[in-house]
Amino acid sequence: xxxxxxxxxxxxxxxxxxxxxxxxxxxxxxxxxxxxxxxxxxxxxxxxxxxxxxxxxxxxxxxxxxxxxxxxxxxxxxxxxxxxxxxx
Numbered sequence: 001x002x003x004x005x006x007x008x009x010x011x012x013x014x015x016x017x018x019x020x021x022x023x024x025x026x027x028x029x030x031x032x033x034x035x036x037x038x039x040x041x042x043x044x045x046x047x048x049x050x051x052x053x054x055x056x057x058x059x060x061x062x063x064x065x066x067x068x069x070x071x072x073x074x075x076x077x078x079x080x081x082x083x084x085x086x087x088x
Contacts, residue, residue, distance in 0.1 A: 020047075026054035 002022060009017035014034055020027040028047040035042040045067070049055040058064050 026050060026057065028054070028058065 003020070005019035005021040005027065007016065007018045008029070009015060016030075016032045018030050020030060026049070028049045031046045031048070033042075033044045035044075047064075049058065
């Protein structure tokens with residue numbers, strides 16, 4: 001599956017915002033923020049869909065189901081370099 005879009009905001013070390021254009025005009029805009037908390041970093045990921053119907057379509061297609069796998073892979077990577085990810 002192809003994923004493509006464009007970065008609309010890049011604030012080094014704290015915030016990324018990109019479009020998910022593979023969904024056409026119904027694609028989400030993803031925002032990820034990074035907040036230092038002592039020796040840890042809080043990562044918050046948020047998808048904003050243009051309508052409830054677009055969100056419902058994304059859920060029905062299964063395209064939103066891979067997020068926990070993505071964070072599992074990040075946790076595995078960070079564990080290999082001495083960090084970790086806590087999920088909630």
